[in-house]
Amino acid sequence: MEVTLYDDWIDNPKSELELILEQFPFKEGSPQPKLEDLPQxxxxxxxSVEEAASEVLGLVIKRYMLLRRTLSDEHxxxxxxxxxxQCSQPSSKPELNKNLQPFLSKEKIAAFHHINDAYSSIPLALASATGVKILLAGLYALYSGEHRYFKNKTKSRSEIAAEGGIARTRQYLATKQKACDLLNALTPQEGWNQELDAFKAIIEQVEKYLIDNKxxxxxxxxxxxxxxxxIKDDPLVSACVMVRNQPPTDKETK
Known part of the structure; x- marks a missing residue:
């Protein structure tokens, strides 16, 4: 299977398989449940085995990118x-260690081996009648050992966007409160004829408030x-806009 790497891979939403693995981690030791009984x-x-392999490949790449981000650009x-x-001409473990030792710690080398073992299971699974069981063995290897390099502490785009929305809401809050104060002070006893009248009554003072307070x-x-x-849609400001009840039209009274 062709592998394409890009830095934003770790921002991808968690797949159903990833969520299952977090909720039902592999148990070490015995007794072990039957493979067919595992949620994974x-x-x-x-x-199909091709679709299952694609799901596993996604997790392998994500974990590789999480390990990769701990390195310098050169490394x-x-x-x-x-x-x-390794994808084209796999090396033996001793030879692979020899290539990794100059720039990776022992812990990171071990993490890379888990990734490599999981990736190696994919072509084997595609060529086997017991493909799902082989993929499961690959996942077991992927989720074995030290996990600290695979914890995504960076924020996803959706999380950043959500935080940005909260920040904007806080920035607007003072001006919204000023608009509410003006509306409460200027609303006629019987209410506004229409929302536009409320807008016209306070807009100049709101503009002055923005200028004076920079x-x-x-x-x-x-x-x-x-x-x-x-005035039309905001829960805070619109609640301060009291529009008088209009008398029913002839059509409505009929």
């Missing part, structure tokens, strides 16, 4: 070359559009 086996058995390239050679978010250039949106 049941999951992979639902697919990343060296490890990539060794991995490529507030960048929301931007002064967009505040008219932003305030219209808040």
């Amino acid at each position: 086996y049941k999951h992979l058995a639902k697919f 990343k390239l060296r490890l990539d070359k060794i991995l490529a050679n 507030i960048k978010y929301p931007a002064l250039s967009n505040i008219q559009r932003t305030l219209r949106t808040w």
Whole structure:
């Protein structure tokens, strides 16, 4: 199977197989359950061997990229070359260790061997009638030993985006509160005729508030559009907009 590496691989959402492996880790020692009873086996058995191999390959690459990110750029390239050679012309373990020792610690060499063993199981599985069992053995190798290099401490794009949304909400909060204060102070006793009247009544003072306090978010250039949106849809600001009840039309009374 062709392998394509890219740095953002570790940001991919966790697959169902990865979640299963986290929830039901392999047990060491005895007694061992039957392979067919393992949740990992049941999951992979639902697919063709090619599809199951693709799922395992995704985890192998993800773990490789997590190990790879701990290295300098120069050592990343060296490890990539060794991995490529292993894919085309596998070396023996002693020879592989000889190539890895100049730039990897013992722990990282062990981690690479787990990755290499798991990857090696994939072509064997594709050529075997017991492919799923071989893939399971590869996963066992992948999840054996030290796991600290495989813990993704970086934030995914979705997590970063979510945090950015929270930060923007906090930045806007003071201006929203100012809009609410103005609305509470200026709302006629019987309410506004329409939302547009509420907007017109406070927009100049909101703009002055942004200028006087040197507030960048929301931007002064967009505040008219932003305030219209808040008055209509924002839970905080729209709750302060009291529109008077309009008398029913002739059609509504009929």
